[in-house]
């Protein structure tokens with residue numbers, strides 16, 4: 208039987224009052240080099256299978272295209288200066304919509320909110336994640352997500368929405384607070400920590416029994432996200448075998464919990480219970496295999512992203528005296544109003560902290576680039592009035608990081624400035640629906656956004672109220688060798704316990 212474990216993401220996912228934990232630490236990130244290699248491999252595979260067929264009847268001209276030997280220059284910039292520099296060069300030369308053509312495979316970049324509507328809102332039948340996401344099927348489950356048709360997937364997303372809606376989130380606050388308080392109670396009066404490690408551990412919240420789950424989950428992700436597994440998810444490689452074994456054991460453990468609940472008629476108030484109780488439109492209940500897949504998928508989506516974001520938020524706060532002062536001032540106001548009894552409403556009122564997290568995400572979106580496959584031609588109009596037709600067969604790319612740093616949307620984009628989201632400025636809103644996309648937006652927007660903000664606020668409001676913190680190491684750099692914009696090296700922080708005075 209699984210017993211009490213502390214957990215932020217997982218507390219309410221698996222058990223409720225007796226909190227629980229599953230880890231989703233994607234420790235093995237893939238090198239940017241691998242992305243390039245993957246791109247090349249996919250392209251070569253496509254080229255050998257035959258060129259993409261394009262509809263000859265176009266109403267508008269195609270976007271400016273980089274092809275032939277010019278592609279070598281683009282690849283050179285990509286490999287020597289990085290993706291952002293490559294996009295910047297082409298954006299400056301060709302404008303907000305351009306295609307890079309390689310061995311007959313066309314990758315079209317859409318820069319800025321003005322040309323991004325269809326990318327984020329297009330129907331799945333017209334524009335989809337394509338085969339690039341197939342590797343998640345053996346890693347997560349063939350019964351959920353990209354293992355099932357779009358209609359079933361939409362229904363399963365409805366289960367998530369239901370489990371994570373604000374009225375449900377309210378009951379997560381108590382256990383989250385308890386876990387955070389218990390965790391930081393171990394810090395003592397003063398000391399020095401690596402914030403990155405601490406927040407990672409806190410979000411894992413390991414307990415004796417759950418160590419096995421954590422290990423298995425890491426095994427699953429580390430093997431399932433290897434380049435070979437991403438490109439050839441069903442090949443009989445050692446990595447795929449290890450991935451499958453880990454998944455099978457995880458599945459056994461989760462099924463045991465589900466069965467125990469059912470056999471003891473034990474109804475918990477948590478996400479797992481919501482998924483067990485969910486019903487499809489035709490009245491069918493979720494199967495055990497589906498529940499397992501839905502939980503693994505949720506952990507995959509939520510754990511690592513939240514760890515990275517909470518660490519970047521902390522690094523920026525501690526490096527910016529003005530922002531830190533505003534965040535502390537807000538905590539004082541909250542204490543004056545709520546005392547020690549913080550509830551869901553109190554966290555909803557932490558607008559300054561919210562903007563600090565949001566700004567950290569703008570500068571370090573965990574998913575810095577999205578891509579889709581076009582199944583039906585569509586037209587885009589740039590802000591300069593140019594219209595282009597993008598044809599079926601193209602891969603289209605929305606570079607989130609680049610888009611979130613466009614100077615015509617975000618004033619002084621290189622500066623950490625949470626106030627840009629505040630009253631009177633609201634640069635993201637002014638920029639339009641597609642100006643801020645770290646959680647994506649539209650058809651495939653993150654379902655766990657509110658959950659993510661809530662848990663990061665619970666952590667940081669506790670730290671701000673109870674500790675005087677100082678960044679001792681240099682401001683962290685981005686580790687570009689990982690796909691998720693992680694921090695490079697440790698983030699050393701000294702702390703001294705204190706009680707935040709409200710006067």
Ligand code: HEM
Nearest residue numbers: 508509512513516574645646647651652653654655658659
């Ligand atoms: C700062 C933290 C997070 C960030 C930046 C983030 C970002 C994203 C992004 C960009 C997507 C869309 C991916 C795509 O287009 O394919 C997504 C999807 C999703 N996220 Fe998050 N996420 C975060 C935390 C969470 C958490 C904590 C949960 C769950 C508790 C969660 C659950 C999901 C789910 C279920 C989807 C799939 C939606 C779909 O397929 O339509 N996320 N997330």
